[in-house]
Amino acid sequence: xxxxxxxxxxxxxxxxxxxxxxxxxxxxxxxxxxxxxxxxxxxxxxxxxxxxxxxxxxxxxxxxxxxxxxxxxxxxxxxxxxxxxxxxxxxxxxxxxxxxxxxxxxxxxxxx
Amino acid sequence: xxxxxxxxxxxxxxxxxxxxxxxxxxxxxxxxxxxxxxxxxxxxxxxxxxxxxxxxxxxxxxxxxxxxxxxxxxxxxxxxxxxxxxxxxxxxxxxxxxxxxxxxxxxxxxxxxxxxxxxxxxxxxxxxxxxxxxxxxxxxxxxxxxxxxxxxxxxxxxxxxxxxxxxxxxxxxxxxxxxxxxxxxxxxxxxxxxxxxxxxxxxxxxxxxxxxxxxxxxxxxxxxxxxxxxxxxxxxxxxxxxxxxxxxxxxxxxxxxxxxxxxxxxxxxxxxxxxxxxxxxxxxxxxxxxxxxxxxxxxxxxxxxxxxxxxxxxxxxxxxxxxxxxxxxxxxxxxxxxxxxxxxxxxxxxxxxxxxxxxxxxxxxxxxxxxxxxxxxxxxxxxxxxxxxxxxxxxxxxxxxxxxxxxxxxxxxxxxxxxxxxxxxxxxxxxxxxxxxxxxxxxxxxxxxxxxxxxxxxxxxxxxxxxxxxxxxxxxxxxxxxxxxxxxxxxxxxxxxxxxxxxxxxxxxxxxxxxxxxxxxxxxxxxxxxxxxxxxxxxxxxxxxxxxxxxxxxxxxxxxxxxxxxxxxxxxxxxxxxxxxxxxxxxxxxxxxxxxxxxxxxxxxxxxxxxxxxxxxxxxxxxxxxxxxxxxxxxxxxxxxxxxxxxxxxxxxxxxxxxxxxxxxxxxxxxxxxxxxxxxxxxxxxxxxxxxxxxxxxxxxxxxxxxxxxxxxxxxxxxxxxxxxxxxxxxxxxxxxxxxxxxxxxxxxxxxxxxxxxxxxxxxxxxxxxxxxxxxxxxxxxxxxxxxxxxxxxxxxxxxxxxxxxxxxxxxxxxxxxxxxxxxxxxxxxxxxxxxxxxxxxxxxxxxxxxxxxxxxxxxxxxxx
Numbered sequence: 001x002x003x004x005x006x007x008x009x010x011x012x013x014x015x016x017x018x019x020x021x022x023x024x025x026x027x028x029x030x031x032x033x034x035x036x037x038x039x040x041x042x043x044x045x046x047x048x049x050x051x052x053x054x055x056x057x058x059x060x061x062x063x064x065x066x067x068x069x070x071x072x073x074x075x076x077x078x079x080x081x082x083x084x085x086x087x088x089x090x091x092x093x094x095x096x097x098x099x100x101x102x103x104x105x106x107x108x109x110x111x112x
Numbered sequence: 113x114x115x116x117x118x119x120x121x122x123x124x125x126x127x128x129x130x131x132x133x134x135x136x137x138x139x140x141x142x143x144x145x146x147x148x149x150x151x152x153x154x155x156x157x158x159x160x161x162x163x164x165x166x167x168x169x170x171x172x173x174x175x176x177x178x179x180x181x182x183x184x185x186x187x188x189x190x191x192x193x194x195x196x197x198x199x200x201x202x203x204x205x206x207x208x209x210x211x212x213x214x215x216x217x218x219x220x221x222x223x224x225x226x227x228x229x230x231x232x233x234x235x236x237x238x239x240x241x242x243x244x245x246x247x248x249x250x251x252x253x254x255x256x257x258x259x260x261x262x263x264x265x266x267x268x269x270x271x272x273x274x275x276x277x278x279x280x281x282x283x284x285x286x287x288x289x290x291x292x293x294x295x296x297x298x299x300x301x302x303x304x305x306x307x308x309x310x311x312x313x314x315x316x317x318x319x320x321x322x323x324x325x326x327x328x329x330x331x332x333x334x335x336x337x338x339x340x341x342x343x344x345x346x347x348x349x350x351x352x353x354x355x356x357x358x359x360x361x362x363x364x365x366x367x368x369x370x371x372x373x374x375x376x377x378x379x380x381x382x383x384x385x386x387x388x389x390x391x392x393x394x395x396x397x398x399x400x401x402x403x404x405x406x407x408x409x410x411x412x413x414x415x416x417x418x419x420x421x422x423x424x425x426x427x428x429x430x431x432x433x434x435x436x437x438x439x440x441x442x443x444x445x446x447x448x449x450x451x452x453x454x455x456x457x458x459x460x461x462x463x464x465x466x467x468x469x470x471x472x473x474x475x476x477x478x479x480x481x482x483x484x485x486x487x488x489x490x491x492x493x494x495x496x497x498x499x500x501x502x503x504x505x506x507x508x509x510x511x512x513x514x515x516x517x518x519x520x521x522x523x524x525x526x527x528x529x530x531x532x533x534x535x536x537x538x539x540x541x542x543x544x545x546x547x548x549x550x551x552x553x554x555x556x557x558x559x560x561x562x563x564x565x566x567x568x569x570x571x572x573x574x575x576x577x578x579x580x581x582x583x584x585x586x587x588x589x590x591x592x593x594x595x596x597x598x599x600x601x602x603x604x605x606x607x608x609x610x611x612x613x614x615x616x617x618x619x620x621x622x623x624x625x626x627x628x629x630x631x632x633x634x635x636x637x638x639x640x641x642x643x644x645x646x647x648x649x650x651x652x653x654x655x656x657x658x659x660x661x662x663x664x665x666x667x668x669x670x671x672x673x674x675x676x677x678x679x680x681x682x683x684x685x686x687x688x689x690x691x692x693x694x695x696x697x698x699x700x701x702x703x704x705x706x707x708x709x710x711x712x713x714x715x716x717x718x719x720x721x722x723x724x725x726x727x728x729x730x731x732x733x734x735x736x737x738x739x740x741x742x743x744x745x746x747x748x749x750x751x752x753x754x755x756x757x758x759x760x761x762x763x764x765x766x767x768x769x770x771x772x773x774x775x776x777x778x779x780x781x782x783x784x785x786x787x788x789x790x791x792x793x794x795x796x797x798x799x800x801x802x803x804x805x806x807x808x809x810x811x812x813x814x815x816x817x818x819x820x821x822x823x824x825x826x827x828x829x830x831x832x833x834x835x836x837x838x839x840x841x842x843x844x845x846x847x848x849x850x851x852x853x854x855x856x857x858x859x860x861x862x863x864x865x866x867x868x869x870x871x872x873x874x875x876x877x878x879x880x881x882x883x884x885x886x887x888x889x890x891x892x893x894x895x896x897x898x899x900x901x902x903x904x905x906x907x908x909x910x911x912x913x914x915x916x917x918x919x920x921x922x923x924x925x926x927x928x929x930x931x932x933x934x935x936x937x938x939x940x941x942x943x944x945x946x947x948x949x950x951x952x953x954x955x956x957x958x959x960x961x962x963x964x965x966x967x968x969x970x971x972x973x974x975x976x977x
Contacts, residue, residue, distance in 0.1 A: 026139060027146045045147075046170030049139065050178035057182055070149055074142045075135065 006041055011051045012060075013094065014041070016079060016087040019061055023078040025068060026052060052077060060086050129185055136179050144169055190504070194511035201512060205484070211868065212480050213520045216570060218861060219473035220524030224555065224563045225532050226466050231562075232553045233449045234459070238376055240311040242406045246376075247278075247413055247442035249403040249420070251428040254437045259428050261285065261400035264387060266427040270403050271305065273423050277416035278442075281405030282308040283387050286377070288833060289359045290822070291344050299344060299382040300549075301358065302375060303399070306331075306386060311406075312375060317341075319352045319367035322386055332389050334363040338371040339549045340382030356383070360826070363389060374551040376404070378448045382549075404445075413442045448551060462854070468622055469858050469865075470570070472615045476869040477574040479611040481513070483876045485578040492582060502583050509579035510572060517571025521564045528563070529555045539850055605880070608873050609909055615869045616913025616950060617920065619862035623950065624921045625928075626859035627942025629852035633845070642778030642787060643680060644713035644809075645837050647671070650679045651806040653825055653832035658798045661806060663824050669811050670821075674711035675803040677703040677796065681840045684781040685791060691756040691766055692744050699740065700788055701757065702780070703796035703803060709775060711809045719751045719773030727795040734769035737777045737791040750774060757792065769794065808834070863950065866913075867957040874906050875961040885965050886973025895966040902962035903955060910954040914947050 006014065018024060018032040026048055033041055055061045060083035068074040079087065144165045151161035166172075180186055202209040237243035249270070250260040262270065267283050275281075283305040291299045306324035314321055322335050334356055336344065345351040345365070355362050363385055374380035387401060407416055421440040428438055443450065492505060500508075532555050540550050653660065656675060664673040678685055685700035706722045708714075717738055726733055734755065741750040751774070756766040769792075777787040796803050808821060825832035878885075885898055925938065 025142065027143050044170060045143065045168055046172075046175040049136075049143075049175055050182055053136075053179050053182045057184075068142070068146070070146060072142055072145060073138065074146075075139050 006043060010094075011043065011047070012055060013087070013090045014043070015048070015052060015055060016060065016083055016090070019077050020079045020084065020087055023064075023066075023076040025074040025076050027074075029077070055083070059083075129188070132183060132185060133176075136176050140169070140172055140175065190507065191511070194508050195515065197508065198512040198515045201488075202515070208480060208484055209516065211872065212477060212516050213523060215473050215476050215480070215865060215868065216517055216520035216567060217523040217527060218865070219470050219570075220520055220563050220567055221527035221531065222858065222861060223466055223470060223566055224524055224528035224559050225535055226462065227562050228528070228532055228553045228555055228559055230459070231558060232551065233378055234447050236448075236558075237446055238448065240313075240376070242279075243446050245279075245406040245409075245444075246446055247405065247407055247416070247444050249424065250441050250443055251424060252439045252441065261402045262427055263400055267387075267401035267403055269427065270420070270424060271307075273420075277408055277411050277419045278405035279408050280307050280310045281403060282311065283401040284308065284376075284404060285387065285399055285401045286379075286381060287399065288835075289383075291356055291358055291382075293357045293360075297344060299340065299358075300379070302377070302381040302384050303387050303389075303401075304384060307405075308375075308384075314367075314369055314373055317368045317370040318349075319365070321367055322384060331366075331386055332361070332363050333366040333386070334358060335367040335369070335384045336365060337369050337374065337380050337382060337384075337549075339380060341368045343382060358383070358385060359831075361389065372552050372554075376448070378551055380549050380551050407442065413444065417442050465622065465625075465855065465858050468618050469862055470566075472618050472862050472865050474570055474574050475611045475614045475618075476865050476872075477570065478577060479608045479869055480872060481575050481578040482608050482611075483872065485509070485582040489582060496583075505583040506579050509582065510575050513571045513575025513579070514568065517567040518564070520571070521560075521567035524563055524567070525555070525560050528559065538853060605877065608876070612866070612869050612873050612909050613913040613916060615862075615866040616910050616954070617917035619859075619866040620914060620917030620946065620950065621921045621924050622855070622862040623859040623946045624942045625924060626852065626855035627946055628925060628928075628939050629848070629855045631939055631941060633848045633852040641680065641841065642714055642776050645841055647810045647812040648712060648837040649808045649810055649821065650682075650835045650837060650840065651808055651821060651825075651832050652835055653806060653830050655830050656798060656804055656806050657828070657830075660825065660828055660830060661798060663828060664806070664808055664821065667820065667824055670808055671811050672707055672711035672809040674707035674807050675705045675796075675798045676708055676805050676807055677803050678780065679805045679807060679837075680712065680778055680780050681837065681844065682780070685788065689758040690792070699755075699757065699790045699792050700780070701792045701794060703794045705797050705803065706795070708793070708807075711807055712778075713809075714778055715776040717774045717776060718749070719771070721773055722793075722795040727797040728800065730800055731795055732767065732769050733772045733795060735773040735775055735793040736771055737775055737788060737793075739777050739787065740790040740792060741771075741774050743790060755792070757794075863953060866950070867953045870906060870909065870954050871957040871961065873909075874902060874958040875964075877905075878902060878961045878965040881965070882968055883973055885968040886970045889968060890970035890974055898968070899962050899966040902965050903958060906954060906958035906962070907951060910951055914950065918947075 014033050015029055018029045018036070021032070024032060029052070030043055030045060030048060033043060052061070056063050056077070059080060061077045062080050063075045063077050065073060066076045144162065147165035147168065148158070148161040151164055152158055156164070169175075180189065238246055240246065248260065250258045252258045261267070264283075271281050271283060283303075285303045287301055287303065289299050289301045291297050304322075306322060309321040309323065312321070317338065318341075319335075322331060322333055324331075336351070341347060341351060344356060345354065348354070351365050351368065353364060355364050357363075375384070407413055417440050420442070421438075424440045425435040425438045428435075492509075495505060495508070496502075532553060536550075536553050651664075651673075661673055661675060664670050685702050687698045687700050690697050690699040704722070704727075706724050706727045709716060709721045719735070721735065722731075722733065725731070736744070736750060736755075744750065744755065745753060750771045753771050754768050755771065756768045759765045759767055775791075775793065778791070780788050780791070821834045822832055888898065889895070921943070922938075
């Protein structure tokens with residue numbers, strides 16, 4: 001399976017989804033997304049952080065310093081209640097988009 | 113800017129900026145190290161692993177920059193950059209910075225000083241607990257005349273019954289007293305009930321406050337204010353326990369207040385004493401007491417007034433109104449001065465004058481910003497071309513305005529602190545000439561806050577218009593030398609010209625007003641009151657008897673003494689309905705004895721004065737003032753004619769009087785109201801008629817003054833409080849002198865601002881037109897011609913400003929003169945001198961830049977192309 005660039009605007013959705021499964025540091029989030037997409041989605045490493053900080057500023061994720069597996073100081077992010085609500089909304093919106101795109105591109109029959 | 117950098121670092125540390133940066137770096141480091149660990153595990157050497165990890169991470173600084181964009185610190189960064197640029201810009205143009213700060217600071221300082229006074233007297237709550245509930249008792253009759261004080265016994269009765277609605281009610285009265293026996297000093301005393309100090313709870317410098325005594329006896333004690341302590345005891349630290357003879361009653365000093373502490377009134381007395389401790393003979397008759405206190409929690413003032421009404425109505429006079437028509441009111445007073453009908457016009461006109469100066473300064477500042485904005489169009493255009501948004505450019509420009517305002521506010525605060533004592537001294541000296549000291553005024557945090565608020569308003573307001581126009585996104589930005597304004601109809605130069613016209617136009621009324629007031633105040637000191645002030649004394653005795661009058665006349669220092677129903681300068685004379693040749697009119701009357709004209713020195717212009725027989729029998733004869741004669745019988749002799757006056761005791765019945773003499777006009781009311789419109793003198797004597805006051809003319813050569821008169825009174829068991837008419841007159845002059853002092857100060861400030869504005873305008877125009885002058889000179893124009901051109905243009909602007917300002921002046925003068933008759937609205941001297949002064953000052957201000965224009969070197973201009 002070849003890798004694909006993520007669609008613009010979906011990075012935040014991916015991050016929220018990744019941290020919704022448990023606290024992760026930035027590098028861990030990258031790994032988790034790769035895992036979940038079976039390596040299909042790759043994220044430009046540096047680009048992750050500004051998005052992460054924006055989520056933190058908006059209170060969708062919370063960050064806390066802790067110790068990583070390799071025994072280094074790392075900042076672990078976890079989803080907040082506000083973040084969970086946002087994730088729900090964005091997943092629903094994504095579903096609608098996929099369905100609509102499918103219809104337009106003729107991949108799906110309506111109602112099926 | 114090392115200072116601004118270290119300041120920024122300090123601010124950053126205080127609000128967690130350093131931590132934010134550190135965390136960003138640590139997170140990125142962790143990412144790269146972890147990735148490198150992984151690569152190392154796959155077999156790469158550490159150094160190579162790190163290199164690849166860094167490569168795949170991307171631009172570290174770019175990521176951090178994006179992180180800062182996300183953070184709230186971005187705003188601070190921009191502010192820092194803007195501040196740094198503003199400081200640099202101002203350092204590059206120090207004359208602009210200096211002038212702008214000076215303009216704003218000067219006008220802020222005067223406004224701060226004004227605010228100090230308004231705050232101290234009108235805004236700051238009284239220094240007592242529950243000041244918001246403080247009320248004072250007044251009674252108004254059907255004619256809306258009010259009574260706010262009662263004789264001691266009545267006031268005590270009100271006080272004893274008020275407890276359900278009022279808390280800690282107190283009695284209050286103020287009076288002049290003589291302190292000491294052999295060589296007494298005049299002093300100002302407040303006579304109060306002990307409950308007065310339950311409110312104040314003064315922090316004492318020495319001793320204690322006055323307090324209620326047990327049983328019948330009233331404490332014969334005095335508490336001194338700081339100024340009273342200095343004046344009456346010479347600041348004696350051992351003054352406690354010493355005895356002061358206050359109006360002949362021995363009071364022991366029990367306490368001294370610290371400096372700056374006063375009571376609940378704007379005037380700080382020299383001493384406080386308890387009601388009942390004063391001379392009992394006097395207390396019974398003359399003095400009346402106001403009643404004040406706090407409304408009890410939960411009681412409204414209407415409820416409290418209603419509760420007090422049945423008690424207060426029978427105790428009040430009402431001037432013929434029926435008791436049920438009397439309206440009992442508890443008036444709130446939460447500050448030293450109550451906002452009142454009398455004070456409102458004064459406060460409003462003060463605010464108007466200060467507002468005028470502020471507008472002039474704002475016009476000046478806007479003009480400065482315009483000039484600077486025009487000069488900076490190129491640099492702004494470069495910034496815009498490099499991608500700065502309009503909002504960012506605006507913030508950039510406004511940072512400079514705000515920085516200037518903040519500097520100005522700090523400077524103004526310093527100026528206010530330095531000058532408030534001097535201003536207060538000057539204003540208070542006028543009051544203390546009248547024998548009183550005012551509560552002190554302080555420049556504190558409230559004043560600084562108000563100053564900063566005004567500074568922000570003026571700074572941003574004046575910077576905004578130029579900034580908005582300069583940053584307007586049009587293609588020609590920066591290409592033209594002089595921007596166009598208001599959709600291209602007005603060039604910046606013309607707009608600045610208009611602002612100078614505005615400044616001149618507004619300075620004119622200030623200066624003319626100041627001129628009119630100064631001249632009125634000066635003429636007021638020489639004002640012809642119609643009688644000789646020097647040596648004339650209002651005796652102010654409790655009981656005026658013929659015996660007292662005889663005794664006074666026997667005193668070798670007394671030249672003359674007269675009984676009268678109304679002393680001059682004590683307020684307008686009462687008016688009665690009159691009938692002359694069938695026409696009804698209202699006339700002021702004054703009843704006097706046969707010595708009145710000789711004692712006061714009011715000149716007789718025709719006919720004769722009253723004879724002793726006429727005053728003794730209340731004969732149907734009258735004397736009239738010159739203006740009354742002109743009004744009733746213009747162009748004809750009034751002597752021998754008759755006028756009818758309504759009998760005050762029987763409405764509708766008239767009594768006829770034959771006019772036997774005409775006297776010079778006098779001022780019986782406030783001197784600035786001018787001479788009385790009409791006065792009819794009727795004969796009366798102490799034995800018969802309603803005379804109650806005694807006027808005494810002292811021999812001016814014998815210096816002992818009115819003190820000896822007290823002895824004459826005391827010998828007859830009467831109390832008197834002689835007051836020289838000169839002092840009455842001086843007291844009346846106070847508001848006038850204060851007004852002319854304030855107006856002159858503001859006028860001078862306005863003049864300097866207008867000249868500064870003009871100087872700036874001319875200088876800027878000259879710099880902009882240097883090329884033109886060079887070309888004209890090389891084409892044969894003379895230097896004299898260039899000089900005349902520049903000066904001519906400046907004087908045209910001033911002329912236009914004067915033309916716009918004169919109608920404002922006329923309107924204002926008319927308005928003032930309609931209220932204050934002694935002010936001569938169209939006094940020609942200020943109207944001639946002030947425009948000349950303005951024009952002269954303006955020419956002087958434009959002379960230096962005009963000379964510079966004339967000195968342009970045409971060769972250099974042509975060489976430079």
